[in-house]
Amino acid sequence: MKNRAGVYRSSLSGEARYQSFVPSPLPPSPPLILDENMVNLLVAAHRSLASLESISSRLPGMKPLVSLYLRKEALMSSQIEGVQATLEDALDPMPELHAKRDVTEVANLIRASEYAINGLKTLPLCNRLIRETHAILMKNACGQESAPGEFRRSQNRIGGPGSDLSKASYIPPCPEDMERAMSDLEKYLSRDESREDSLDFLLRAALIHYQFETIHPFPDGNGRIGILLITLYLMDNKVLTEPVLYVSGFLKQNRIEYYDRMTEVRKKGNYEQWARFFLTAVRESSRDAISAIDDLSALHEKNVRVIDGLGRARINAGLLFDYLEAHPIIDIGKTAAALGLSYNAVASAAKRLIEAGILAQTENEGRSRKRNRTFAYEEYLNILKKGT
Structure with a gap:
């Protein structure tokens, strides 16, 4: 059955038969329906994000905080994928004394995030930069199947530990369809002002994150790269000047709904409910960041007086x-x-x-x-x- 999100392709036969999803290129056709609720959410998300952007651009000492928030985002994004580490682990000045694989994975994501953000100065947001970022993320990863910096060459699936294709909750596109889908996504990532769709950049970011997670182009690390892609896209399009928007905390707290809403797009082509969820994530994440910055600023002023x-x-x-x-x-x-x-x-x-x-x-x-x-x-x- 076809919907505007894509179609299912059957592979193999008999008991080994399975269906992989083939996503339609972005933007959706027919286009997103921007009803009153969607518009109100969009305005609220932009207002909160603009406030956060304003604070981050004028607050003294913001650079160290941006660096720390990058580490927190790496931690939260990794926790969504089951990594067991704490903020103290991520900030430990002497990790060599108790090196753990999970801590190494968080450290890799921090380095990968920094590399990608710096990479935007010389490269557009493209598949090359995505692959290079993945190579850093998966450096020294266990198992050859991680294939650092390479799109997968075999069929993958999403499901519980040990589940095969027949029991998977979702089967992404086969390698051939995946390559085509990533090529289409790269075109959508480009800053082409002549493009036909006039969607707001936050809505495009919502679509891009969904599409990347649906394509699942790597053997491992897709969730972490997909979340990082949100920040990279908004920075590449000058919506953000600093990487101060981190939605992984909201996605972690609402993890089941997060997965369910992406599944709803694949099943019914309902992009609108996903877009509303994403805009809520942006609004709430911006407000949380502003609150934290206010608290940290007050703490700074209090302790400066003590030191004086x-x-x-x-x-x-x-x-x-x-x-x-x-x-x-x-x-x-x-x-x-x-x-x-x-x-x-x-x-x-x-x-x-x-x-x-x-x-x-x-x-x-x-x-x-x-x-x-x-x-x-x-x-x-x-x-x-x-x-x-």
Whole structure:
């Protein structure tokens, strides 16, 4: 049965027979129906996003926060795919002391995100950049089937662990159809002002994310790349100047609905219900980010006043405090090297911040109490950890 989202292709025969989905090229035909509810959601999403963009462009010290939010997004996006890691794991200054595969996967996504965002300065958002980003994401991944940086050459499926094609909840397009679909998607990603559809960029971002997840072009890592694609598309089209919109928290909290709504598009061609869900995600994610930035700004101002009252100790304490806002979990030795100060100077500054209630020593199993100690800016972390 055909709907405007695509058709099913039958493969093999007998008990081995299965049906893979072949998505129709974007934009949908007939076009999206923009009813009053959709328009209201679109306006609200843009208003919230514009407020977030305004704050991020004028707030002093926003660059370190953007970097930290990139790490939080990598964590949340990875958690959606079952990665077991915490924000503390992602920010650990000494990961080599307790390296875990899940932490490595989050670190890879952070590097992949940074690579892709920087790549937009010299490349359009295209399949080449997507593949190169995937290669970084899947570096040192377990199993040859991960095929870093390569589109898959075999049929994949979505389902529970150990499920075969006959029991899969969804079977993406076969490799031949996948290659064609990714070529069509690349054309839709291009910033062609002469294109026939005049859809708003947020609605296009919704369609692009759905389409990528439906195509599922890689053996592994599709979910993480698909979420990153939202930010990349909006930055490539100048809707965002900094990567400050992160929807993975909303998608994680509403994970079942997230999957169900994409399934509804494939089954019935109902793009509208997916678009409304996506716009809600943008609106709520923008509001959450604004709230967090407000809380972090208030915390910053409070602690700056505390440090200003430390007399002569305020200079090194201030340097360490600035460093903490980009690295809220620190090791004294590495921090001393980064700041160009002696070990004792940083240790003394850390002691002052502990006495002021800004910094706290963390509990680390298997580490010496004197060596390899780490310290955390806990109030700051608690704000960042919301939703994780």
